[in-house]
Amino acid sequence: MMRATKVIPNLYRDSVALMDLSERISKFPGITRATAVTATQVNIDLLRDAALLTEQMPARPNDILIIVEGADESEISAAMQNAESSLVEASAMPATGGAMSAIVPSSLQMALEDMPSANLALISTPGEYAAAEADKALRLGLNVMVFSANVAIEDEIDLKQMARERGLLLMGPDCGTAILNGIPLGFANVLRRGPVGVVASAGTGLQQVTCLIDRAGIGISQGLGCGGHDLSDDVGGSSMLQGLEMLAADASTEIIVLIAKHPSGKAVQRVLDAARNVGKPVVVNFLGVDTGRDANSNIRVADTLEGAARLAIGLSQGVRAPAVEADKCAGDTADLARHTAGLSARQKYVRGLFSGGTFCYEAQLLLAKSLRQVWSNVPVDPTNAISDVWKSKEHTVIDMGDDIFTRGRPHPMIDQRLRLQRLAQEARDPETAVILFDVVLGYGAHPNPAKEISDAIAAARGEPTGGQSPIFVASVCGTESDPQNLQLQESMLRAAGVLVAPSNAAAARIAAGLVMAQSRQAEH
Amino acid sequence: MSLSLPDSDCMLDFANRGVHEAWTAAWTILRNHPSSDGLGAMLPHGNVHSARSPLTAMIVWRAGAALPRLVRFTRGMDVTGSLAVALPLIGGGPGLTPSWDDLLIGFLCGLRASGGNHEAKSRFVGHFGIAVAEASAGTTAVSRAYICRTVKGTGPEWIESALAAIRAGDPTRTRAATARALRVGHTSGADMMLGAILGSSVWQDGREADEMLSALSCENSACSPMSDGNGRSAMTYPPI
Numbered sequence: 147m148m149r150a151t152k153v154i155p156n157l158y159r160d161s162v163a164l165m166d167l168s169e170r171i172s173k174f175p176g177i178t179r180a181t182a183v184t185a186t187q188v189n190i191d192l193l194r195d196a197a198l199l200t201e202q203m204p205a206r207p208n209d210i211l212i213i214v215e216g217a218d219e220s221e222i223s224a225a226m227q228n229a230e231s232s233l234v235e236a237s238a239m240p241a242t243g244g245a246m247s248a249i250v251p252s253s254l255q256m257a258l259e260d261m262p263s264a265n266l267a268l269i270s271t272p273g274e275y276a277a278a279e280a281d282k283a284l285r286l287g288l289n290v291m292v293f294s295a296n297v298a299i300e301d302e303i304d305l306k307q308m309a310r311e312r313g314l315l316l317m318g319p320d321c322g323t324a325i326l327n328g329i330p331l332g333f334a335n336v337l338r339r340g341p342v343g344v345v346a347s348a349g350t351g352l353q354q355v356t357c358l359i360d361r362a363g364i365g366i367s368q369g370l371g372c373g374g375h376d377l378s379d380d381v382g383g384s385s386m387l388q389g390l391e392m393l394a395a396d397a398s399t400e401i402i403v404l405i406a407k408h409p410s411g412k413a414v415q416r417v418l419d420a421a422r423n424v425g426k427p428v429v430v431n432f433l434g435v436d437t438g439r440d441a442n443s444n445i446r447v448a449d450t451l452e453g454a455a456r457l458a459i460g461l462s463q464g465v466r467a468p469a470v471e472a473d474k475c476a477g478d479t480a481d482l483a484r485h486t487a488g489l490s491a492r493q494k495y496v497r498g499l500f501s502g503g504t505f506c507y508e509a510q511l512l513l514a515k516s517l518r519q520v521w522s523n524v525p526v527d528p529t530n531a532i533s534d535v536w537k538s539k540e541h542t543v544i545d546m547g548d549d550i551f552t553r554g555r556p557h558p559m560i561d562q563r564l565r566l567q568r569l570a571q572e573a574r575d576p577e578t579a580v581i582l583f584d585v586v587l588g589y590g591a592h593p594n595p596a597k598e599i600s601d602a603i604a605a606a607r608g609e610p611t612g613g614q615s616p617i618f619v620a621s622v623c624g625t626e627s628d629p630q631n632l633q634l635q636e637s638m639l640r641a642a643g644v645l646v647a648p649s650n651a652a653a654a655r656i657a658a659g660l661v662m663a664q665s666r667q668a669e670h
Numbered sequence: 671m672s673l674s675l676p677d678s679d680c681m682l683d684f685a686n687r688g689v690h691e692a693w694t695a696a697w698t699i700l701r702n703h704p705s706s707d708g709l710g711a712m713l714p715h716g717n718v719h720s721a722r723s724p725l726t727a728m729i730v731w732r733a734g735a736a737l738p739r740l741v742r743f744t745r746g747m748d749v750t751g752s753l754a755v756a757l758p759l760i761g762g763g764p765g766l767t768p769s770w771d772d773l774l775i776g777f778l779c780g781l782r783a784s785g786g787n788h789e790a791k792s793r794f795v796g797h798f799g800i801a802v803a804e805a806s807a808g809t810t811a812v813s814r815a816y817i818c819r820t821v822k823g824t825g826p827e828w829i830e831s832a833l834a835a836i837r838a839g840d841p842t843r844t845r846a847a848t849a850r851a852l853r854v855g856h857t858s859g860a861d862m863m864l865g866a867i868l869g870s871s872v873w874q875d876g877r878e879a880d881e882m883l884s885a886l887s888c889e890n891s892a893c894s895p896m897s898d899g900n901g902r903s904a905m906t907y908p909p910i
Binding site: 161205 | 702706725729732759760761762763764765809810811849853857
């Protein structure tokens with residue numbers, strides 16, 4: 147085994163950059179280990195203890211030490227070169243037709259001066275700084291998407307007020323998904339262009355509806371995100387109302403879909419009152435709220451994300467909404483019984499592990515229709531709050547994207563390790579009958595989630611347990627044009643023995659059906 | 671360097687039930703923190719095997735042996751012993767502010783919060799802090815700046831806020847402040863909070879510090895010589 151070391155003097159790079167680099171270089175062909183660390187004496191000693199460093203070297207705490215280990219000198223050299231050039235940026239940006247200056251912008255104003263045609267700022271900073279940056283962007287005349295969460299509600303209200311006064315769009319805070327003029331922003335999918343405009347305060351809700359519409363060959367005009375708190379009493383649906391106005395005036399939008407998760411009654415009323423007057427058909431899916439139905443108005447109400455997509459598809463085709471596709475992947479009642487035949491009597495429960503918060507929420511609503519009690523870390527009913535989020539009990543669905551799981555680590559849509567550890571834990575539990583999960587594709591998401599999940603399922607099936615492996619049920623939210631490719635991801639999961647449903651709602655219904663079938667079986 | 675200590679009225683004292691409840695709230699959040707890098711990987715929900723830096727495993731291993739000794743010597747007001755444990759690891763661990771440095775920063779803040787105006791404790795914190803600051807010449811400039819500022823009396827704002835919330839006996843505020851601190855940096859927040867929670871429990875009458883060490887899977891072994899590849903004499907110290 148050979149090693150190369152390099153010291154880059156007096157270089158400041160933050161911890162995440164150093165770790166990202168170490169991880170990336172470690173995956174180069176022929177490289178067994180790589181690391182980029184601050185060259186303190188103790189780190190040098192620790193690296194010698196780890197047999198990553200053999201030579202003596204002086205400690206220089208403000209320098210960066212890179213070590214690359216492998217079997218082949220040329221591979222090591224290539225990796226080291228890459229590491230070094232990644233760390234040491236060019237001193238000047240190359241000019242491109244005069245649009246970019248030689249100085250990297252360090253403020254929104256500088257960036258706007260470099261690119262005067264820009265009309266949107268996407269802000270992703272720690273929450274305590276995001277409001278100030280959004281304020282600056284609005285004052286510069288930019289529309290704003292605030293990806294950051296943990297912004298004070300008072301700041302959100304003030305920012306939305308300022309945006310309205312200036313005729314600008316503010317999406318967020320805590321807005322993870324948007325599609326503007328066909329351009330995906332944040333966690334978003336590659337979608338056809340078409341006549342359906344969507345406004346959502348639920349990111350994966352927006353993704354599910356737009357992907358199902360795309361799957362039917364219909365396209366999306368715009369996908370506007372409102373942020374997770376928009377339909378609270380305090381904020382009152384400000385962004386959703388603004389989005390509704392914009393889509394009502396947009397010539398390319400013929401049908402409008404509104405999506406929210408547990409909106410407040412006051413916000414719902416404001417939005418519905420506005421929706422009745424837009425002069426276009428509006429599909430509403432407000433999960434967790436009964437908005438009532440009015441056959442004489444332009445508003446169509448759906449109980450599920452899948453239902454909202456069907457209504458939009460039907461309206462765009464000028465036909466009745468297509469009926470719910472039978473949940474074919476698990477078959478009819480006899481097939482459900484066949485799937486559950488091998489389960490032991492102890493295997494009674496469904497365990498949901500979700501990367502999308504809205505999927506977790508929708509699954510709870512659907513499971514609760516037939517199962518007695520469903521525990522969760524983000525419960526629809528507060529009395530169903532699980533006491534230990536790290537350990538399931540009875541029927542449990544977990545939002546793995548919740549703060550407690552993502553402190554200090556990437557979201558499960560990007561980094562699946564924690565979720566897959568939990569999957570293995572649930573598979574080992576002798577009471578687990580069904581493991582239900584979502585897979586979300588698109589920009590920003592894991593490049594090949596189904597592969598990792600399939601490997602984890604195979605490993606879980608290979609572990610000796612007290613009984614049969616549980617049944618895995620999933621849905622994949624994505625399109626054929628997504629970088630991960632919907633069909634490929636679904637195929638991989640099916641090959642791993644997963645029952646793949648066409649939507650999150652269908653997957654939840656199947657999971658409930660399997661558990662009910664198992665329960666009937668156990669009674670006989 | 672001068673040190674400002676909180677009033678005894680604001681001392682972090684577990685005899686106050688509210689304070690103990692708030693401290694427990696902070697420890698509960700911390701112990702469930704799923705970190706895989708830095709000293710946070712020692713926490714029960716940490717996972718050193720998922721660490722992205724090879725330094726993590728090494729510093730976790732060294733800290734696992736060092737922390738029980740640090741607690742033992744600090745409890746016994748033995749500055750020499752405490753420094754013999756703390757100083758050799760300054761600059762150790764991943765991050766622009768190395769993990770062990772962050773832990774010591776938090777540890778100092780925690781000791782100060784629980785020491786109040788107690789003379790011996792004040793003296794311990796003073797001597798310990800000054801020695802750590804002097805030894806910080808061997809670490810990164812950023813870390814040295816944090817250490818020196820902390821020793822002068824002002825720890826990082828997110829740590830002081832969390833300790834203030836504990837001292838006020840407010841579990842709700844403590845949970846929010848702890849969660850906020852854990853979001854700082856890549857590993858710094860967790861490493862500093864670990865030090866702060868541990869430091870604030872060392873001089874209490876109960877067994878909280880020992881339970882923390884147990885949860886961190888620290889060694890209970892007696893002191894042993896540390897290897898020294900640079901020809902310095904190995905350091906040994908008597909067991910307490």
